[in-house]
Amino acid sequence: MANLSAKAKSMSLKVNWLVERVCVALLVVLVLDVWLGVLVRYVIPLPLTFTEELARYLMIWMALLAVSSGIAYREHIGVEFVFGRLPAPVRRWLAVAFDVIAFAFFFALFWYGLGFAAKGFSRFTMIYGIPKGYPFMGVPLAAAMACAQLALTGIHDFFAKEAPASTGVSEATMALRENN
Template sequence: MANLAQSARRWSDRVNWLVERVCVALLLLLVVDVWLGVLVRYAIPLPITFTEELARYLMIWMALLAVSSGIAYREHIGVEFVFTRLPAGARRWLAVAFDLIGFAFFFALFWYGLGFAEKGFSRLTMIYAIPKGYAFAGVPLAAFVACVQLALMGVHDFFAERAPEAAGVSIAGGGPE
C-alpha cells in the first residue's frame, strides 16, 4: 500500500508542477498588464482601456489555481495545535478527514461553479464585450484541480507508511513516507 501512497504523491507533484507554471505565466501576464496600464495612464497617451479588466481576471484565475498548489504543499486548513499532539493513528484519520471535508467543499464549488460559468456566457464584459463565462470558468476549473489534489493527498495520507507529522507541513516533492 505504500506504493499507492508514493504513486499518489508523484501524481500530486506532477499536477502541482503544471499548476505552478500556469500560475507563474498568469503572474507574468498580470505584471506586464499592470505596467502597461500605468504607462498608458501616466506616461504614454494611448487609448488602451482593457488593462484594468484584464488584470482583475488574471488575478482571479491565478489566485484560484494557486489553491491547489497550497493543497499539494499541505499549506491548507488544519488545526496544528490539536493535530501534533495526537497519536499517529489519530493523525492519519484526522488528515484524511481534513481531505474529505476539503474535497466536499471544493466539489460543491465545482458543481455550482459550472452553473455560475454557464450563466456568465449570457453576460458580456464591459470593455472586451466577450462573454464573462470565460472569466468565470476559472472557478470550476480551480475547484476541479483542488479536488484532484485533495483526492491524491487523501490517498497518500491514508496509505502512507507513516502518519503525517503535521497538518500543514510542506511535503511536496515526495517527502518522507
C-alpha cells in the same frame, strides 16, 4: 499499499508542477499588463482601456489555481497545535477526514461553479465584449484541480507507511522546526 501512496504523491507533484507553471505565466502576464496600464495612464497618454479588466481576470485565475498548489504542499490552514500532539493513528484518520471535508467543499464549489459559469455566457464583459462565462470558468476549473489534489493527498495520507506529522504546514517548515 505504500506504493499506492508514493504513486499518489508523485502524481500530485506532477500535476502541481504544471499548475505552478501556469500560475507563474499568469503572474508574468499580470505584471506586464499592470505595468502597461500604469504606463498608458501616467506616462504615454494612449486610450488603452483593457488593462484593468485583464488584470482583474488574470489575478482571479491565478489565485484560484494556486489553491491546488497549496493543497499539494499541505500549506492550507490547519489546527497544528492540536494535530501535532495526537497519536499517529488518530493523525492519519484526522488528516483523511480533513481531506474528505475539503473535497466535499471544493466539489460543491465545482458543481455550483459550472452553473455560475454557464449563466455567465449570457452576459458580456464591459471592455472586451466577450461572454463572462470564459473568465468565470476559473472557478470550476480551480475547484476541479483542488478536488484532484485532495483526492491524491487523501490517498497518500491513508496509505502512507507513517501518519502525517503535520497538517497545514509544509514539510520544509517542519524540517526547519525540528532542526532548531
